[in-house]
Amino acid sequence: MPAEWAPHEATWLSWPNNKDTWTEEMDAVEAAFAQAVECLSQGEIVKILVDSDQEQERARAILNQRPMRWGNIKFIVHPTVDVWIRDYGPNFLIYQKASGGKKELGYNKWVFNAWGNKYADLATDTAVFDDLASRVPGRRFEPKIVLEGGSIEVNGEGVCLTTEQCLLNPNRNPKLNRGQIERKLKEHLGVQKILWLAEGVEGDDTDGHIDDIARFTDARTILAVYEENKADKNHAILHENWERLESMTDAKDRPFRLFKLPMPEPVIYGSNRVPASYANFLITNKHVLVPVFGQKRDAEALKIITPLFPNREVVGINCKVMVRGFGTLHCASQQQPAI
Secondary structure: OOOOOOOEEEEEEEOOOOOOOOOOOHHHHHHHHHHHHHHHHOOOEEEEEEOOHHHHHHHHHHHOOOOOOHHHEEEEEOOOOOOOHHHHOOEEEEEEOOOOOOEEEEEEOOEOOHHHHOOOOOHHHHHHHHHOHHHOOOEEEOOOOEOOHHHOEEOOOOEEEEEHHHHOOOOOOOOOOHHHHHHHHHHHHOOOEEEEEOOOOOOOOOOOOHHHOEEEEEOOEEEEEEOOOOOOHHHHHHHHHHHHHHOOEOOOOOEOEEEEEEOOOOEEEOOEEEOOOOOOOEEOOOEEEEEEOOOOHHHHHHHHHHHHOOOOEEEEEEOOOHHHHOOOOOOOEEEEEOO
């Protein structure tokens, strides 16, 4: 599995339409998607799943309000329940049939059980890419374990970062132990080393997806969220993760460069805290798209992220409404590497 900053052929999205996820202000979610598509289309193909021809026309009308490169936008009509394609969609790979052979595109189709069988109505999204198998380029691999794309983060040089809270959770693969899960990851991601953080942020219904807490920005640099306020429930969780990161090394046993990224101030929807995180950014060919939440801390987060991507434009996208669905930009996208 290439690192996210490796060249993309395309990025896959599912257009938002689930009124149960966003009971109000769907237009704000669509506006965030439109801004993301605008940036994506400047440097790569954007493959957008839409439920119907009518939804395609609605998406086109919304996208037309921004300066799109329409030659890079491809619609695929197929129903989906929700937008979180990172978790139910293909996990793309580059592989070689033999040493020195031609590099080819492939993908893992993991089993999706709606984040530990929490949402029966969303579990049907596991079949989306069974139906679309002929539209997904590359050879299909089936690891036959439950795993979501947001639970893994690779540096492209042999390391996978994940969390115990998610991958060791009995609601995923209760018959597999840590060693067996590590072997599956090494076999199907082409990595040599698995690094385990502890838990994810407060309000995260995915049981601690890594893409809300720690991200590689290059092969030896990790950007990790941190909460300085000791009264905040995230402080102890993220402090433990930070201490683990300080002792971790890459596949050649070299320490990582570590940078702290602030947590947003708590985002509350109804009576629930939702998992707002600046770490849920998406790296594209030309941009880094960062979720922001209309807070003073937004500027601080962008200031930290920007110098870590000197060859890309860092763009903040307002995700204050989108995060009510318990995810933002990285959760709602999946990159397809270029060969």
